[in-house]
Amino acid sequence: MTKKIVLKPLALVFLSSLAGCTQLSQFTSVTDQPAANSTNKPLGTETTTLEPAKIEATTTVVEVDTDLPPEDVWEVIRAGLTLETHVDRRAVEQQIAFYSQHQSYLNRVATRATPFMYHIVRELEERELPTELALLPIVESAFDPFAYSHGRASGLWQFIPSTGTYFGLAQNWWYDGRRDPVAATDAALTYLAQLNRRFDGDWELAVASYNGGGGRVNSAVRRNREAGQETDFWSLDLPRETEGYVPKLLALAEIVANPEKYGVTLQPIPNEPYFVAVDPGYQLDISKAAELAGLEESAFRAMNAGYTKWATSPRSHQVVNVPVGVAEEFVQAVASLPENERIKFERYQIRDGDALSLIASRFNTQVDAIRAYNDLRGSSIRAGDYLLIPIPAAPLEYYRSSDWQRLARAQQRGGQSGAYRIDYRVERGDSLWELAREHGVNVSDIARWNNMAPNDPIRPGQELVMWQRTPVQANTRRVSYAVRQGDSLARIAQKFKVSVSDLRRWNSAVSGQKYIQPGQSLIIFVDTNNQS
Secondary structure (H helix, E strand, C coil): CCCCCCCCCCCCCCCCCCCCCCEEECCCCCCCCCCCCCCCCCCCEEEEEECCCCEEEEEECCCCCCCCCCCEHHHHHHHCCCCCCCCCCHHHHHHHHHHHCCHHHHHHHHHHHHHHHHHHHHHHHHHCCCHHHHHHHHHHHCCCCCCECCCCCECCCCECHHHHHHCCCCECCCEEHHHCHHHHHHHHHHHHHHHHHHCCCCHHHHHHHHHHCHHHHHHHHHHHHHCCCCCCHHHCCCCHHHHHHHHHHHHHHHHHHCCCCCCCCCCCCECCCCEEEEECCCCCEHHHHHHHHCCCHHHHHHHCCCECCCECCCCCCCCEEEEHHHHHHHHHHHHCCCHHHCCEEEEEECCCCCCHHHHHHHCCCCHHHHHHHHCCCCCCCCCCCEEEEEECCCCHHHCCCCHHHHHHHHHHHCCCCCEEEEEEECCCCCCHHHHHHHHCCCHHHHHHHCCCCCCCCCCCCCEEEEEEECCCCCCEEEEEEECCCCCCHHHHHHHHCCCHHHHHHHCHHHCCCCCCCCCCEEEEEEEHHHCC
16 A cells, blocks of 8 residues: 655644634745755635634645655655756756755754745645755745845745735735745745746746746747747746756755755654644734743744834734644733833924934834834924834844844944944935945945845945944044034034034934934044044
8 A cells, every 4th residue: 555645734723712803724834055065725724603702713624545644754855856956957956965965054954944844845745846845945034034045036936026025925124934944945946836837847947937937937938949949847948047956956865865864863843733823913023922922032933034124014014923732821911912012102292403313212112113103204303292102022132033123133243353333324316336336345244244135126225234344544433422502413513523424424313413412422533633
């Protein structure tokens, strides 16, 4: 009797005793590559609505035979491999050698993949797609949900903004669907299936198109056909990155199929759901959600990487993923969470001399959060008007995996010995190229220091960090100046014999602001020989 490989079903989580309208749905569901020179849609589910609690749960119905399903999801992947690996081709052979010599890298990837792999494989089997595709996030992102490339691609599946939008992945201030492991997996598999149909079932061309674009691959096929040449992947003239992309996937498939042959140990990944999706029905602070799930903020956010700030979205995209083992307790906790422990808001009347940066600092929140809640495009505010201020439950420093904390660490890492930091607020008409030329650095440097891609657009009001080498003149000194009562930018500039534009360029907090406040700290680069 041929053994039948099936995925383990998740048992029904029955929570009819809970009150409220919380929903529980079954879903299964960080970029380093080793150095080159170093050795929403569940499978077979039925949704049951429980009255009056209005709690939804799902159960997987899977046909099984007398054999038990495998304990390790690698076995499921191995059983579903269908593509020829072309191990006789040098490009694949080189990639096999590369991966097989980096056991520690494969271990790290397996650790990162553990929360997501079951869900991905399950979706592949539901759609009857090759299980090799479950290995694609290794090539794309090393299973880092926060991965961001120089080409503006983001998440496990590395969607660029336009393609993400085309496949329904929302991208706003609170949420980036490209980083949502469930939403992005659904979009990626839909995209790959479309590409496969476009190329008449040729998975090598489909995978190449996922990397290089269907139009580019189609053009290469047409050129070869018109020249009377073969039109398979190996015969096409494609960009170097794409030519190496397919061999990487095939090499990984070969190693998964024959790990002992290549001296590789595949770190086990349980063949069972790792997390479920819970909809609290309201905007939830990430720190509070992590606390209710009994997780560190970083671990919770890795499963919920789509939320880029300190909370879920105010009006949509409020579902959070939590480990299966704590799901029932989490649902009860969010349903009964007191109002005073949920996200707080303050109705604030703007005073004379206020700036968004000062208000944000006063309430332990972000300027962009205030903008988002109050539909503000710039930094202009008017005394007497009211603002709705969202207040996080924890100090901003607590949200270490949020995008602004990741940005802050990247900006600080840019500093080198003998360099000084410039905080710059982008003005209308600025471009990265012009800023790089003005400050004597490269566009790629500015992008790296600010967690950007070189071709990312910049917007007025955006704060950038740049690092410059200390001027050759030994008499130049960096001074931190505390604004005093009665000070103005013009008076301070006159005192230190610099220009007002220099003060604004060195201090993003005052760029574009008419007033400065006592107690503010300004960075000033002064020529000591020019002081009296």
